Amino acid sequence: MDINHSLPLEYSTEENRLKIFGFWIFLGAEIMLFATLFAAYFTLYNRTAGGPDGAEIFQITPVFLETILLLTSSFTIGLGIHAMRLGRVKAMMGFFIVTLLLGLGFLSVEVFEFITYVHEGAGIQTSAFTSSLLATLGTHGAHVTLGFFWGLFILIQVKKRGLTPATANKSFIFSLYWHFLDVVWIFIFSFIYLKGMM
């Protein structure tokens, strides 16, 4: 494998460059996935069929908490990649651990939020509104869950194998994924929660 030392480690081989490029295209597909979910949500959000609507079930406290947790985690993963570029493995792993813990915190609040919804009679079968709401939030949450395990595996690999072109590449791609989930959350926060509470 030819390693080009003039480039950052994650870009240093041909295979690495292809993987990063390919992942950007994958994120393009993910945008379409969430765009479709949003389109369905905006079509169905006022079809509550006698069940609760957004204003009744959305609460600012857990949502705000989730937003803070996820946005902070996006910042810490950025710091992690910065540390990786400087070659400081320990700092990088530290930031990755913080990121994953924040992600776990986000997921815990989201699970609590879902349980609350179900208790308030807004389960996935209640109405078209709740179906599309929970499908959209659930798809994002499933992405975060997957990301948690993926990030964990990469963290273990960095610990065991050190910073190599392969592990740096994986970490970088993971950071792209994590930032993307954050962007999606910003849309969810603004157009599902805030709009729904107004």
Add this chain to the structure above:
Amino acid sequence: MEFFERFAIPNPSFAIYASMVAAGITMIAIVAGLTYFKKWGYLWREWLTTVDHKRIGIMYLISALLMLFRGGVDAIMMRAQLAVPDNTLLDAQHYNEIFTTHGVVMILFMAMPFIMFFMNLVVPLQIGARDVAFPRLNALSFWLFFMGAMLFNISFMVGGSPDAGWTSYFPLADNEFSKSVGTNYYMIAIQIAGIGTLMTGINFITTILKMRAPGMKLMQMPMFTWSSLIANVIIVFAFPVLTVALAMGTMDRLFGTNFFTIDNGGMSMLWANIFWVWGHPEVYILILPAFGIYSEIFSTFSRRNLYGYKSMVWSMVLISLLSFLVWAHHFFTMGQGAFTNSIFSITTMAIAVPTGVKIFNWLLTLWKGKIEFTTPMLYAIMFIPLFTLGGVTGVMLAMSAADYQYHNTMFLVAHFHNVIIPGVVYAMLAGLTYYWPKMFGFMLNEKIGKWTVWTLSIGFVLAFMPMYITGLDGQARRLYTYSESTGFGPLNMVSFVGAAIMAVGFVLIVYNIYYSVRYASRDISADPWDARTLEWATHTPIPEYNFAITPEVKSSEAFWDSKKNGHVLFKGNYEKIHMPNNSGMPFVMSIIFFIWGFSLIFSLWIPAIVATLGIFACLTLRSFEKDHGHYISVKEIEDTESELRGA
């Protein structure tokens, strides 16, 4: 026993039982054959675990041909049922099942893999690459497609076929109106195959944009590569929409959500919209690579460069953009109002403009060319008038006011077969004949090939032209019978005769393969058609690494330049070549996907959860795996090259 009752078919008939027996015997024969000839190891090492784009391409081809015959049998049964008024060959339920599976199989499991076959075989060679960007992902794409197709195909024997049409409109596809597990098969089998297709899209965009031979600028890519690039961009933007639609449909049927239901606020029109936001671009995913193949064929057999290269590219770009803006023309009559309909009418008609540009470019390529009537060229020549006719009726259908007359009639059925068969199927058969010598080292028989083209074309005209007439007279599609007083009888009989002639055409293809395997000369050059692009610059059979030395390119017809204008393609010495390792993971993972899908279809929750964990276990293993591929040494390359050159 109660547990097993769910696997029974709800509407059994003699034909289904006979198919079960036939399928069982075929399975036993395959297993026995592999064991007797001791081919299990060969199958596993050379095919099931391969990551070579050429072998994956051939597996796509085999699947596509199998599905072509499955879908073809469906077609013949439908035409036979409609051949005479008040026929009782099939009952309404069977007819519903057959037109549903015919559509799904032909579009998703025949045309799609056929296109994937060409992309896999040709694109890396045309751009002078060693393989695709992500070879293992490519294998996973194939196996997911294959398992999805197999899952869909067992539906009529286990649990019942889907019967809500290939569009599976809600509320018809809801649990209330589609009680059997058939529609679950539809939702989940297509989902599995669709994930594979999405990964193919990502893979080929990366390959084409990042792995071109040195010197090949975007505007110097061969036209088939351009068409593949655009088709794959459409795949990446359209398939996630299908993923969401199918997931919602699955949840409605399995988990009682209310996306497309009638009660509780659900909106069944949402399905129609989302489905066609994917569905219409899907049509262009099929036709653009077909256009690419025609472009290669027209320029090769006119012995001149493709006319209007830039306008060809820009027309495809325009088609790909417009393809996302026309979906509502599939349901003009469903009440979205005159204004919306007008907009979608105009965007639909606008697609005819770039398509027309392409037609004229092909005609102008022929103009003053030294035309050679080989079998692929004959298909291409047939394509122009027949496809144009389909395009013109498409513009008729695009007029939303007039569409109230055509909607859901045989006129529409005639139209889309009129574009898909000469447009896509002919291109696939032409391309198959064209690339056959590159794959297998001998040519298909030209005489039988030309007979096939004529048989298919005569059969096609007889089968589908009458439908335009009966459609305008009001014969509805998807109706299993009609009374004698409608007067549709004679024309439907003509259609049946046409369909039978087409069937003869497809049998001729099989015979041609058999005949050519036995009698065709193996002593042919690596460039038997005197072609123009890089895929013909390597040896036949194509070595594992494609090109011993990466070619250098200065024009869109690099190989032609090297033959006629003294361009030197291969400069420098052999160097060791890095190649990916084979892997059984894609195959194993796809089998787990199959089990996962099957369990969900029958609501077997525990196996479904176990299979889900299995899929994640595969992903985890892959994450921790260290696989840096292997190198082919200079010595090995020298040996291979001298052997291939000598032969």
